[in-house]
Amino acid sequence: MKSIGTFLAAASFAAMAVITTVGAGSLPARADDAVLESIKKTGSFRVGVDATFAPFEFSQEGKKTGFDIELVEAIAKELGATKGVEWVDIDFKGLIPGLMANRFDMIASAMYITDERRKVVAFSDTYYPGGLVIMVKASNAAIKGPDDLPGKSVAVQIGTKSVPHLKQHFPTAKVVEVETNAEMFGQVETGRTDAAVTGKPAAKLYAQTHPTVTVLDQQLTTEDYGFAMRKDNAELVAKVNAAITKLKADGTYQKLVDKWFEAKK
Known part of the structure; x- marks a missing residue:
């Protein structure tokens, strides 16, 4: 059994491993805009998820659905991901280590923004209040x-x-x-x-x-949910925040809130 402290320690180790590997020339260096450039090139946005937490993310009839799933799909369109989201399934405790190891470029899995996690990753603005x-x-x-x-x-x-x-x-x-x-x-x-x-x-x-x-x-x-990204992807964080702001302004966000939460009270 592991707690948040254990998997954060694992994430730090994973981060060091990535840095070491990059230094050895096995992986390319990632500039601030590397993820955005990858989205433009491949048309896909790689996102890690543990799809076992309805109504945020879960599987229904063999397909991922939920508030996080639909919100991230909308964000991906704003980022220019013409092919949509490439979801990477992983247990919750492995999400931060997986992010640091470049298995995906953002975590969308009903993750609370905490000071401990901020030591390892960068968070988006709050996208939903919880507790x-x-x-x-x-x-x-x-x-x-x-x-x-x-x-x-x-x-x-x-x-x-x-x-x-x-x-x-x-x-x-x-x-x-x-x-x-x-x-x-x-x-x-x-x-x-x-x-x-x-x-x-x-x-x-x-x-x-x-x-x-x-x-x-x-x-x-009483806490807040956020999307987690690597700290070296500051431009991606800014673009994701801009997308959230736009989706709130044009009504898309509220429609998703009404669909997944308000109608279920």
Whole structure:
């Protein structure tokens, strides 16, 4: 089991490995506009994703869909990606190491903007507000809010902000780390854990279609989602931010919010 600190350390190691390899001449140096030049040349925008977190990114009938998926596809058009997005599937804990190793050029996977992650990557402007919430079985009367978490077993997705938050603020809680979002919710539904801690939008959506669980009203945190890119791609970051601004101005962004969140309340 690994926490956010572990995979950030792995990301730093990956970054050093890339630098060393570049120095040896195995990979080309990447200028600020290298990704944008690649998009112009290939027509594709390479983006890493762990598509297991509805309504942001998930698979339906063999195709990726969700808020992040459609927003990034719109951003890709603004960047000039005539062939669209080349999605690279990878577990959440491997996203930052994969970005640093040049496997893709942006992460779009409902990732919170944190100070720890900023040490390794550059983030876009906030594209959606979020926060951590508690999910329990609907019949669970023992957990009514954050004050009831100490001593309880809590499922979390490995590599997410939930892990360090629980260990820091609820040290007596038994943290059960699992690989996927589905596994995490399954832990609660089957009673293997007393609760799960995860992002509010995904938890709310799941609870709407699974009445055996419920999301508590009191949030643990209020945080923001952002797209992550390498720090040496400052021009790409600026272009992505400009695209987000344009999509908000022309109404595209709000249509996606209405589609994936507002209609699901």
